[in-house]
Amino acid sequence: MRFHQVKELVDWAADYHARLAEEYARMAQSGVNDRVRMALDYLAERERKLQGDLLGYLDDGSDHTAVLTTWFDDPNDFPHAPVLERLPKDVDGESVQSVLAMALTAHRTLQDMYAHRAETAGGNDERAFFESLSAGHEAEVRRIARDMQRLEDY
DSSP: OOEEEHHHHHHHHHHHHHHHHHHHHHHHTSSOOHHHHHHHHHHHHHHHHHHHHHHHHHSTTOTTHHHHTOEEEOSSSSTTTTHHHHSOSSOOTTOHHHHHHHHHHHHHHHHHHHHHHHHTOSSHHHHHHHHHHHHHHHHHHHHHHHHHHHHHHO
């Protein structure tokens, strides 16, 4: 479909986080070493939090109702959707760094999508909304990298 409301994209992104959480949880149970399992469990928890944050925007009474009902024209279905399908089915059981690289790729994808929506926004409120989501994802990427490095150093 070519035309979408912002709330459809937010709902899609929340589902993206839920699917990532499920995938990380599945990988954590696949016989990896303790550090990798802890890293994957941590990522699954972060993804569930991000999903909840996005779903909060969709609650009735959100301060963002006007932006969420804004329509936008995008000839593509939401960009980068195949990223989840490209995640490895198994993770290197010895490397927290490979887990981190996988997580950063998934997050950069969403951050790029939010930045793209901000650049093509039809109004200031929509632009500010997507700039905020992009900045939040940038902060999340830094948090994940920092926390995963701590796990690696532990």
